[in-house]
Amino acid sequence: MTPSDENVRVVPVTRRRPDPDDRVTWEPSGRWVRGTKGEVTVVDSRRPVLVWEPGRPVPLYAFPTDDVRMDLLRRTEKPATRRHAGATVFYDLEVGGETVPRAAWTYPAEELADHVSFEWFGRDVLDHWYEEEEEIFVHPRDPYKRVDALASTRHVQVEIQGTVVADTRTPVLLFETHLPTRYYFPREDVRLDLFTPDDHRTRCPYKGVATDYWSWAGDGDVPRNIAWSYPDPLPAMSAITGRVAFYNEAVDIVVDGERLERPVTPFNDMLAR
The missing domain is CATH 2.170.150.40 (Domain of unknown function (DUF427))
Known part of the structure; x- marks a missing residue:
C-alpha cells in the first residue's frame, strides 16, 4: 500500500556527510562502542558520534561524557603542535597506575559539547575497542567506505x-x-x-x-x-x-x-x- 501525499512527512535528520573543507563534520552512530584499558572499561556508549576532522581521511568517535569514566581523566596542557581541529581541552588518562598523556580531548563545536574523543591511530591509548561484540583496530569504520x-x-x-x-x-x-x-x-x-x-x-x-x-x-x-x-x-x-x-x-x-x-x-x- 502506498501512502497518500498528505500522509508522507519529510523529517529533518542530523546526519551530515563528511565535508573536505576546514570544518569538523559529524553524525550520530547507532553502534554500541566500548573501550578498555587493562581490566577497566573506560568507554561504554550506545550514543557515539562519528567525527571527521579537516584533512583526516578516517573518522574518530566522540562519546557523551556520561558514557565515559571521567573520573579517570585529568585535564592537562594543550600540546604544542596543532592537533584535533581546534581542540583546546585535553586530558591525561590515569588507570591501573599508568598515565597516558593527552589521551582524550573535547571539540570546540557547540554540537559536540559534553562529548569526549580518544586517540586511536598511531597510539595505543586504550588496549581494546569494540563495536557491538566485534573488536576493531586502528580507527572506527567509516560508513562511507566499502x-x-x-x-x-x-x-x-x-x-x-x-x-x-x-x-x-x-x-x-x-x-x-x-x-x-x-x-x-x-x-x-x-x-x-x-x-x-x-x-x-x-x-x-x-x-x-x-x-x-x-x-x-x-x-x-x-x-x-x-x-x-x-x-x-x-x-x-x-x-x-x-x-x-x-x-x-x-x-x-x-x-x-x-x-x-x-x-x-x-x-x-x-x-x-
Whole structure:
C-alpha cells in the first residue's frame, strides 16, 4: 500500500556527510562502542558520534561524557603542535597506575559539547575497542567506505624482478574504497620458497590482524614485507583467510593478460622507508 501525499512527512535528520573543507563534520552512530584499558572499561556508549576532522581521511568517535569514566581523566596542557581541529581541552588518562598523556580531548563545536574523543591511530591509548561484540583496530569504520572480498576466475599473476612469484585462476579480489584492487592468492599458487618469513604485523579496522608477512629473498630493490596474509580475518572478510596478497605499488601484476600500472597510494611512502 502506498501512502497518500498528505500522509508522507519529510523529517529533518542530523546526519551530515563528511565535508573536505576546514570544518569538523559529524553524525550520530547507532553502534554500541566500548573501550578498555587493562581490566577497566573506560568507554561504554550506545550514543557515539562519528567525527571527521579537516584533512583526516578516517573518522574518530566522540562519546557523551556520561558514557565515559571521567573520573579517570585529568585535564592537562594543550600540546604544542596543532592537533584535533581546534581542540583546546585535553586530558591525561590515569588507570591501573599508568598515565597516558593527552589521551582524550573535547571539540570546540557547540554540537559536540559534553562529548569526549580518544586517540586511536598511531597510539595505543586504550588496549581494546569494540563495536557491538566485534573488536576493531586502528580507527572506527567509516560508513562511507566499502570493502568487498569477491571470489573470481580471473587469471592473475605477480612478477618481482621479472620472476613470476604467484599465478592463479582462483583469486579473491578485495575492493576497498579509494584503494587499488588487492588480489589474494591461494598459498599453493604462490612461490613462498622465494621469500623469507617476517615477524611484521599490521592491523586493519575492516580486515583484522595480518600476522603473516614475507620479504623478497632475491636480488633487486624490493621493499620488505611485500606480501602478507590474514590467518584469522574478521568474519566479514572470511574469503581471504590464509590467502596471500602483494602490494600493487611495488610489484608487477598481470590480470587476464593485461599488465597493470603501479598505483600511487598512501602506502608508497611506507614502502619506501
